[in-house]
Amino acid sequence: MCGRFVVASVASELVGVLRVDVEGDDLPEPSFNVAPTDRAAIVLDSAKTEPPTRRLESARWGLVPAWAKDVKIGTRAFNARSEELEDKPMFRGALEKRRAVVPTSGYYEWTVVDGEKVPHYIHPADDEPLLMAGLYEWWRDPAKADDDPQKWVLSFTILTRESIGHLGSIHDRMPLFLDPDHADAWLDPTTDNVRDVLDAAIDAAPLLADELSEHVVSRAVGNVRNNSPELIEPAAP
Numbered sequence: 001m002c003g004r005f006v007v008a009s010v011a012s013e014l015v016g017v018l019r020v021d022v023e024g025d026d027l028p029e030p031s032f033n034v035a036p037t038d039r040a041a042i043v044l045d046s047a048k049t050e051p052p053t054r055r056l057e058s059a060r061w062g063l064v065p066a067w068a069k070d071v072k073i074g075t076r077a078f079n080a081r082s083e084e085l086e087d088k089p090m091f092r093g094a095l096e097k098r099r100a101v102v103p104t105s106g107y108y109e110w111t112v113v114d115g116e117k118v119p120h121y122i123h124p125a126d127d128e129p130l131l132m133a134g135l136y137e138w139w140r141d142p143a144k145a146d147d148d149p150q151k152w153v154l155s156f157t158i159l160t161r162e163s164i165g166h167l168g169s170i171h172d173r174m175p176l177f178l179d180p181d182h183a184d185a186w187l188d189p190t191t192d193n194v195r196d197v198l199d200a201a202i203d204a205a206p207l208l209a210d211e212l213s214e215h216v217v218s219r220a221v222g223n224v225r226n227n228s229p230e231l232i233e234p235a236a237p
Contacts, residue, residue: 002175005107011041014103014129017180024057033227036078043101047189063157064139094135102132125213133159133176177208
């Protein structure tokens with residue numbers, strides 16, 4: 001799973017390889033401890049134009065489907081198992097029409113050693129962006145007036161798959177990592193072979209995972225109120 005991640009740079013600096021056309025006005029600041037319900041930048045292709053417009057937008061972490069009665073449902077939908085998407089009404093529609101890429105610097109995962117939870121920071125060794133596959137949804141808040149700019153809530157979830165290799169020793173799940181080519185294919189809203197695109201990304205993810213570095217960090221990351229560059233530094237022995 002992926003329950004915390006890092007965006008150490010301004011989001012626009014992380015998406016050069018994805019050739020974004022439009023950047024939203026309210027993009028979040030860098031964060032070293034992004035948690036579910038926080039806002040983060042995502043990349044999506046809007047099919048309302050021809051060709052589609054690639055956008056970088058601020059979104060709430062935790063998918064809120066259009067049919068939800070309130071936004072709280074997103075607190076249990078911040079991750080989605082890639083092998084189960086077509087079986088879950090929560091994710092099925094977004095898989096077909098609303099796919100996203102979540103640009104990050106890395107993410108945290110915990111192991112249990114002698115009954116203690118030990119946090120690890122997992123990231124590219126060369127500090128290149130780490131791209132994760134996601135889904136997004138727009139939800140209309142019935143409690144807000146039609147002219148309220150916060151009437152529509154954009155939200156997202158991060159896809160996961162079974163971990164392998166050295167990451168498997170930390171946790172049995174990992175985000176579905178994407179290289180730039182698979183990210184382009186994943187974002188394309190006109191594709192008619194979503195399952196093939198998803199399977200190709202699942203198959204390629206282990207190669208990307210093998211290139212990632214990890215190290216133990218301070219337990220301070222467990223408190224969502226902590227947010228500073230020190231969180232990703234190696235913990236003292």
